[in-house]
Amino acid sequence: MRPGAIGALLIAAVAVVSAQGQRQVSLLVTNGIVVTMDGGGRVINPGSVAIDGADIVGVDTAGAIRQQFRGRDTIDAAGQVVMPGLVNTHTHAPMVLYRGLADDLALMDWLNNYIFPAEAKTVSPEFVRAGTRLAALEMIESGTTTFADMYYFEEEIARETKAAGLRGVLGETVIQFPVADARTPADALARAETFIKAFKGDPLITPAVAPHAIYTNDSATLKAARELSTRYNVPTIIHMAETQAEATTAKERGSPSVVSYLDSLGFLGPGVVAAHAVWVNDADMTILKARGVGVSHNPESNMKLASGIAPVKAYLSAGVAIGLGTDGAASNNDLDMFEAMRDASFLSKVATSDPTAVSAKTALQMATMGGARVLGMDRQIGSLEPGKHADVIVVGMSAARQTPMYDPISHLVYVTRGDDVQTTIVNGKVLMRNRKVTTLDAAAVLKDARMWAGKVRAAVAR
Numbered sequence: 050m051r052p053g054a055i056g057a058l059l060i061a062a063v064a065v066v067s068a069q070g071q072r073q074v075s076l077l078v079t080n081g082i083v084v085t086m087d088g089g090g091r092v093i094n095p096g097s098v099a100i101d102g103a104d105i106v107g108v109d110t111a112g113a114i115r116q117q118f119r120g121r122d123t124i125d126a127a128g129q130v131v132m133p134g135l136v137n138t139h140t141h142a143p144m145v146l147y148r149g150l151a152d153d154l155a156l157m158d159w160l161n162n163y164i165f166p167a168e169a170k171t172v173s174p175e176f177v178r179a180g181t182r183l184a185a186l187e188m189i190e191s192g193t194t195t196f197a198d199m200y201y202f203e204e205e206i207a208r209e210t211k212a213a214g215l216r217g218v219l220g221e222t223v224i225q226f227p228v229a230d231a232r233t234p235a236d237a238l239a240r241a242e243t244f245i246k247a248f249k250g251d252p253l254i255t256p257a258v259a260p261h262a263i264y265t266n267d268s269a270t271l272k273a274a275r276e277l278s279t280r281y282n283v284p285t286i287i288h289m290a291e292t293q294a295e296a297t298t299a300k301e302r303g304s305p306s307v308v309s310y311l312d313s314l315g316f317l318g319p320g321v322v323a324a325h326a327v328w329v330n331d332a333d334m335t336i337l338k339a340r341g342v343g344v345s346h347n348p349e350s351n352m353k354l355a356s357g358i359a360p361v362k363a364y365l366s367a368g369v370a371i372g373l374g375t376d377g378a379a380s381n382n383d384l385d386m387f388e389a390m391r392d393a394s395f396l397s398k399v400a401t402s403d404p405t406a407v408s409a410k411t412a413l414q415m416a417t418m419g420g421a422r423v424l425g426m427d428r429q430i431g432s433l434e435p436g437k438h439a440d441v442i443v444v445g446m447s448a449a450r451q452t453p454m455y456d457p458i459s460h461l462v463y464v465t466r467g468d469d470v471q472t473t474i475v476n477g478k479v480l481m482r483n484r485k486v487t488t489l490d491a492a493a494v495l496k497d498a499r500m501w502a503g504k505v506r507a508a509v510a511r
């Protein structure tokens with residue numbers, strides 16, 4: 050036998066062995082520019098991701114995945130970025146129905162004279178369900194796979210979130226004054242407890258307790274809310290040090306700052322997700338780090354309401370867990386996490402006069418692994434690694450504004466928009482494929498939202 054023939058035989062033998070050894074999996078995402086966001090920051094091009102059921106089972110070069118796996122379904126991601134789904138660490142999903150209702154106002158004027166009155170007249174289980182469907186549609190379309198929420202009738206939000214296929218850390222609001230789903234804080238706490246019992250252990254929903262803020266809750270309510278979440282080992286979500294005025298409340302209660310006040314109550318600890326954390330001093334920063342509190346940075350909301358600029362660079366150097374959020378759509382006015390990344394980077398640069406303050410890589414990290422860490426889910430989501438849940442997005446990179454491309458990470462943060470997301474996968478399930486959302490009837494969701502807008506308009510007419 051000629052040497053060439055022996056070589057051919059050997060190649061054939063290897064092919065047979067690998068064909069037999071191939072593992073059949075539910076889904077392959079192939080031939081993309083795989084931005085893993087793993088510890089080594091690997092970018093694999095061309096790379097593929099193998100998904101079986103709810104989990105990622107392989108992340109490697111396209112060739113290596115082809116050798117090891119056979120997919121019952123395959124998504125070709127040639128020329129596109131394959132990356133972990135984005136983690137929105139702070140929103141109020143149903144508030145998409147108040148999008149554009151009242152703009153260009155300061156937080157307290159906006160809340161007390163527009164948002165709280167509108168909510169008092171319009172929030173109901175049906176309203177919350179319609180709003181959550183609209184928010185879920187927008188999030189799926191713009192590549193968000195996990196969101197942290199704080200609102201009313203949170204069990205309804207949980208049902209719609211599950212139906213849409215998204216992952217949610219959902220906090221039932223606790224607030225001192227009567228609201229649509231609770232007459233008293235005690236009612237709200239009871240509702241939160243029922244909600245926790247109903248959803249604890251759900252594969253997509255993590256129930257949480259969400260005392261609104263220190264200026265909307267007294268000390269006893271804040272303590273009781275924290276105690277409830279500690280008892281059930283679920284997250285606590287709170288607005289913290291969002292505006293400078295909030296410090297007045299802390300001072301009235303005998304503490305120099307919002308953070309020191311919450312710490313004096315024994316409120317701060319692992320599992321606390323603090324939204325905004327704009328007005329903090331060095332001592333506060335040390336407390337937040339020591340207590341293991343996660344910070345949700347919401348650059349667009351902070352800019353729009355002129356709340357201030359969070360010291361993101363300082364949080365990063367202190368090693369505080371920090372992620373990005375949009376806040377509710379009424380103060381943003383959308384749920385696009387690509388914009389949140391870009392604005393987080395730009396705002397930090399201008400605030401510190403340092404163009405290196407928040408790099409594209411850091412912004413992307415905050416929107417993925419950083420957010421996962423804030424929500425206590427960094428072992429389950431936030432990066433593309435075998436063993437993690439399959440929360441994966443495929444992002445188009447062929448628009449004029451994305452051409453040419455030297456560095457995919459630069460493009461993801463500085464030129465990409467939510468609309469560029471082509472495919473969204475959560476827990477191994479494809480929620481959107483080539484821009485077609487599979488879990489929601491988009492036309493019906495939009496029609497329903499417009500109907501609710503008519504009711505909101507009528508309710509706030511003076």
Ligand SMILES: [Zn+2]
Binds near residue numbers: 139141288376377
């Ligand atoms: Zn908020």
